[in-house]
Amino acid sequence: MKELTQRGSTQNFNKELALNLAFEGRPDILDHSPIHVDLHARYEAGAVEVKGTLTVDLELSCSRCLTSFKQTIELPFRELFTQKPVEAEDGNPDELPEDIHLVTEDKIDLEPYVVENVVMGLPYIPLCEEACKGLCPECGENLNLGSCGCKIEKLDPRLAGLADFFKE
Template identity: 35%
Template sequence: MTCHNRTLRLALYRCTSVKLRIDDITAEGREVSFAEPEQEINRTLARGALHEYFIKAPLRVSLSYYRAGSEIFVSGTLDAITTASCSRCVEEFDLPSHRRFRYVLAPKAMNDENDFALRAEDLEFSFYQGDEIDLTPLIREQVLLALAERPLCREECRGLCPQCGANLNDGDCGCIIGGLDPRLAVLRNLKLGR
């Protein structure tokens, strides 16, 4: 595994890329584990549309890969602790994430991309060109997929009062909710004729 700045540590966000040389991948395979500093990931998240997430501790990545003919099989796990804002009550909370992933990579020149059938529902299929595979986009994709689309501090979160904005998890606010908006009262007496 090589990185453009020639360090042995795999830095997904500081390094231009994380690459596997095809000739170095054997049928026996190899396993690699590393931790990516949270500061680098947080800078990347802040540049994108994911600034509501904050990685609290280093991202831990474990990869194993092997070769079968011209296809490369990559599997791995991501572990992170993310601080997120609840989508209902907007309180910050820690959200541990554990994600498993698998990819099958085939040479792009081997056949047309449409000629491949997926081997299993949980396998991701992708293509590579040349004598190296850049894993950075695949790992970044998994980091993004590990983030909850609508993070909740807990399933039974009651959210905020739509009238006063109080956090209903802290207790009732006393607002009467569900009444008809007085601006729409005139519509109550409206009769629709055919």
Template identity: 45%
Template sequence: MNIKITELDHRKGEPLPFQVTLDAAELKNRHHEIRGLTPVTVEGDAVKLGNLYYVKGEMKADIDFVCARCLTPFTQHASIPFSETFALADDPQIEEDEESDIHPLEGDQIELDTLLQEDFLLAMPTFPLCEEDCKGLCPTCGVNRNEAPCSCKNERIDPRLAGLADLFKDNN
């Protein structure tokens, strides 16, 4: 999606609403944890205030993941806000601060697709969890601890210190 700068200039501070749908297949291919994805709907508005162009809004989609702890498939509804600021490439404000979050504009349009895809992918979890307090799988018997308790002893003793454990047993 592209927004013409001249269109924002003529609106004199009045926001220009927009809607777009991002390519779900491309986003799914770029993030290895996403198993399935509904079309990503984007709603927002763009406005020119002073010498800067502001684009803000929200992306929504349903995303299928597999839990990193218990390996259970689950679907998460994502609502991801975004906000980007642009200025003309020759604007002195960009040249002064090299680490600024202001994107330089080349040409007569604001190209949003790449930035929106980046914002969406950066909001995705690296290790998706079905629940914040997911107990995961037992490393010994493999039971899902969210569904059933397990009586395995998962106490690991460093073999170099095993002799010390025997020493403490005698004192009790």
């Protein structure tokens, strides 16, 4: 950080990070590539701005039909760092705006910020395609491959009592 403030130049980070921490506890992620980090840091107006893109190739399990599919995710990355407190909008010098991180060291470890951005950018409910039909609730057949022939009545559970009334 000190080098950027003295030179006023841009520093580039272009590397692959094998971060398994970002994918822990996600049974829908079957496989993943290392995260490709392409970031640029520059000093401007009392803070270091780090921005760029994070790219990762994933093999996911569809939440509806359970088939595996591949997806490449590109995530924008932007973080601001400063070594001295910046006055907040309300005039309180002790509080930093939420988007600026106060650091005490000359070097910044970007790995936790990369992990946070990747975790927040992962699909919450991965789908092989937007119009995925899922599985038949009776026989478990993948409905994207064709109809299974099961007769499925769609009945509102709130009206189930009335259905018995009309059977008589």
